[in-house]
Amino acid sequence: MILLEIKALSVTFPTATGAVQAVRSVDLQIEKGAIHGLIGESGCGKTMTGMALLGLLPKGAQVAAEVFRFDGMDLATQAAYLRGKRIALISQDPAAALNPVLTIGRQMDDVLRTHRTQPKAARQAVAVELLAATGLADPVELLNRYPHQLSGGMQQRVVIAQALATGADFLIADEPTTALDVTVGAQVLALLRKLVSERGLTVLMITHDMDVVAAVCDRATVLYAGLSVEEGPARAIMGRPHHPFSAALLAALPDAVPRGHKLAAIEGRIPSPTQAITGCAFAPRCPSCLPVCPDTPPPVRGNSDHRWACHLDKGAR
Amino acid sequence: MDLARYILRRAILSAFVVVGVTFLVFVVAQVVPSDPAALYAGPRPTAEQIEKARVTLNLDAPMPERFVRFAVSMASGDFGVSYKSRRLISQDLGVYLPATLELAIFSTLLALLIGIPAGVAAAARRGSWTDRLGSLGSILAVAMPTFFFAMLLQMVFASWLGLLPLSGRLSREISVSDPLTFVTGFNLIDALIAGRPQVFLDALWHLILPALTLAAYPAGIAMRLTRSAMIEILSRRHITAARAMGLSERRILYGHALRNAVGPALTMIGLSFAFALTGSVLVEIIFAWPGLGRYVSESILSKDFPVIAACTLVVTVCYVLMNLVIDLTQAMVDPRVALT
Ligand SMILES: Nc1ncnc2c1ncn2[C@@H]1O[C@H](COP(=O)(O)OP(=O)(O)OP(=O)(O)O)[C@@H](O)[C@H]1O
């Protein structure tokens, strides 16, 4: 069953110097129970896509989409209703996502009493249970602590417990491991994986790191300059990327390069969000760019399971 | 634990402030170019009378001894006798201090209850009419001279609408024919102790206009401070996170953002409380409020030094206590305060 379906989502900020196209055209189809990766470089519109789903875009943002549906409901009108009920957010920097002046217990309880009508003692029991479910030791004692007394990994677990406390079944995890140590990050990913299978959750995993996709995602969408350029099973994208940008992202992974070789960073820069794009957005940086690429929008190739937008008929390499 | 240590530290610091001010007051008394003995001896004293007063007042003892005597008697609440009226200063203070404190505390509460929610509302609807009206109101409240605002309030609420009394602490029927038994000197409290609700209300009605006048300035500034702090906090990531968890806007504003944002306004209102203790002379005159401000200004004009000294110390202690209360509130609202 498809839980989230988005076609041609765009997010635009009208400004004095022209429209900023934070998201140009994003397609997403996410199966219930899946972890779906959304991967791209910094500034390509990943966070804005997530915020559009939550209806929490900054003031002035204009959203448009051909299809914008969550579990049969129109997100354009229902986002505020779904927020916290069905859809919750786990954000990039857990230290910033928790209120520094409130105890963990109070912040858990604020979420719980927003969504449940239970007496206080019962809510506290639920809070303890959820904190324990995220692998936090001594959750009872934790209730009286403040965020600054916790490590980054613990803070992120608290944020995950809060997301569970909402009762939401769809989590948007916006770079949940970027602010953490590699090992702690890996533990958090393992935790998410576990919670997804135990509780039947669905996750949109926003990341700029192919390793994260490899570690936990079932499927993934590659974003470039606010455009979906490739979507398919994570394994297929990791094994044989078809879009040259996906291939470049993969090649940029440290362990994809033999020892002693220079790291293959992608040359050039993402086009500015104010710039209009006529042909393929990646053309100026593409190693296999054809004469048609800069001026003609690329065709969508592949099948419904794995597709990409590129002029090369055999894909990258 | 942090909190307890923090309070202890603040309390010790406060004690130093009180001792320091006592010393300053004492030193100033030594350099003031008027002779206390001559003042004490009464109008047109003879040299002999002055000499006698000098002995009575112990003015010939060595300086350190006089300071210790001074400090000890101040601490025991023995402020001596007014040079001018020959009345016990502690007796006068017993009447004026509660009147002033009642007014200052009530106006501080008003400033909190008006300034902070107004700032929150303006920040929550930034750029709206609520915001613009609030900003205009705060500018007016800060810029309007006290006496003008006081008279405006009297004109509208007392003369035109007849809703509230013009001046005084109690209606004449009560204060003259059936006075309140003096217990604390706070009319609101004494009325409750005496079990006289209609007197309580009467005292409350008398309190409103002068308290509003005094509250205008701190409320206006608190509104601006709260507004700008709230705007900053509302853009923080944890507020977006709270919204993403579905928390209601009210809980986000008052439960989450205000706690981070209320610090500057609390500090400001606390400072203005101290100012209201003696700085409210104009308000006391306009509203015929028998308070400390008038008492001090009269004693300054007549160089009645013991009264000035007593008032200075009493105000210092009130100020220091208020600061402790504010520091404590801050530390409870924001646990990081106690760590610095
Ligand atoms: N309030 C705003 N007004 C105008 N433009 C904005 C605003 N917020 C974001 N943008 C623009 O939207 C674009 C996409 O931003 P977004 O935060 O979604 O990127 P991202 O892919 O999440 O990047 P990162 O990996 O750095 O988090 C950026 O170019 C940014 O400059």
Ligand SMILES: [Mg+2]
């Ligand atoms: Mg981002």
